[in-house]
Amino acid sequence: MNNELVNVSITLNGEKVSAEVEPRMLLIHFIRDIMNATGSHIGCDTSQCGNCTILVDGRSTKSCTVLAVHADETEVITVEGIGTTENLHPIQKAFWEEHGLQCGYCTPGAMMASIDFLSQNPDPTDDEIREGLDGIICRCTGYEFIVNAVRSAAKMMNDDSAVKGEV
Secondary structure: OOOOOEEEEEEEOOEEEEEEEOOOOEHHHHHHHHOOOOOOOOOOOOOOOOOOEEEEOOEEEEOOOOEHHHHOOOEEEOHHHOOOOOOOOHHHHHHHHOOOOOOOOOHHHHHHHHHHHHHHOOOOOHHHHHHHOOOOOOOOOOOHHHHHHHHHHHHHHHHHHHHHOOO
16 A cells, blocks of 8 residues: 655635645545635535535535545635625625524535536526535525525625626
8 A cells, every 4th residue: 555645736715735645635634634724514424415515626516525636736615715704705695694504514515515506507496596406415404594595695696797797
């Protein structure tokens, strides 16, 4: 067995970072344990719950399914990278305003999956939202408030795009 460490470099929430890691290290552990970005949660270790969902090169990715070495030279965005307390991302604001969380454990993954989903479908129906968030398991909310939050975020994002003149 080869125990040599390998260098992994990613752009994490806008900052270039790198570290020497074991080749078998999962991306979620690289992010949480090595880079100390602990907003993404580990829920099941089997890629079923979606709590560890992040954006890799703009696409929703369950970070417990990706080796850190496979993310080398990618852009990774976690929940810490989407907004600030003073300037919430529309999805954060919508989850807050629409009570799209209860215990909050699935919330980072649900928000990150929602951002990717809304980038592909900016004006979804409720059924499309439910389908788009398939793979995110919430054990507390019953999903209705999450769907409301995603719908609200879509409206905010569409209104913001219209104000900026974007198509």
